Amino acid sequence: MSYAHTVTLSTPFAEAVNLVRAALADQGFGVLTEIDVNATFAAKLGPDAAHEVGDYLILGACNPRLAYRAVTTDPAIGVLLPCNVVVRRSPGAGETVIQAIDPATLTELSDEPGMKEVADEADRLLRAALSTLGSGGLR
Template sequence: MNYYFSTITKGSFETIEAKVISLLKAEGFGVLTEINMQQTLKNKMNIDFKKYKILGACNPLFAYKALQVENKIGSMLPCNIIVQETSPNSIEVSAVNPMVTMQAVKNEKLNEVAKTVSIKLKNIIENINNEN
C-alpha cells in the first residue's frame, strides 16, 4: 500500500490549487496551514524552485475522533496535500494515505477513522480531473 494518493492534471497551478481547496471543503476539510516551498526556498536559501505548496488539511470531526482514542495523534495532523508543478501546465496533486501512516501508531481504534479519512482524501485526488 502506497503512503500517498496522487494524480497529474492539466491547468494552471493557481486553478488546480483552488480546485483542491474546493474539493477538500466538499469533503469537510479546511486548510489550516499552507507552506509555499518555492517562496520559502527562495527567501531562506536563494534557491529557485518549482511551484510547490503543502496544504495542511483538517476535518475537525475526524480529528476529534482520532484525538479521543490517541492523545498523541496530533503529532501526525493535519493531513498533508501537495500541489506541485511538474512542467508548465502540468500539476501533480498528492495526498497522504492515513491508512499507511496510522499503522505506525499501532492503535486498532484508529483504523476506522483512518479508513474513512483515506477514502475522503482518495476521492479528492480522483476528482481532480473531473470537470466542474
C-alpha cells in the same frame, strides 16, 4: 506501502490549487496551514533553489470530526496531523501534480485499534476529493 495518493492535472498551478481547496471543502476538510515551499526556499536558500523546486504548496487539510476521533483515540497522533496535501508543478512542466497522504500510514504508526476506522474514513474522503479533480487518474 505507498504513502501518497496522486492525481496529475493539465491545469495551471494556481487553478489547480483552487480546485484542490474546493474538492477538500466538499469532503469536509478545511485548510489549517499553507506552506509555500517555493517562497520559503527563495527566502532561505536563494532564487536558484526556488526555481529548481518550482511551484510547490503544502496544504494542511483537516476534517475536524475525524481529527477529534483520531486525537481522542490516540492523543499522540497529533504529531501526524493535519493531513498534508501537496500541489506542485516543476519548472517547464505541462502538468500539476496533487498528492495527499495516505491515512493508512496512521494505522502503521499507532497501535490503537480504533485508529483503523478513522484512517479508513479519512482515506475515503481524501480519495473522493482527489477523484473529483479530473480524469488524470487517482494513483
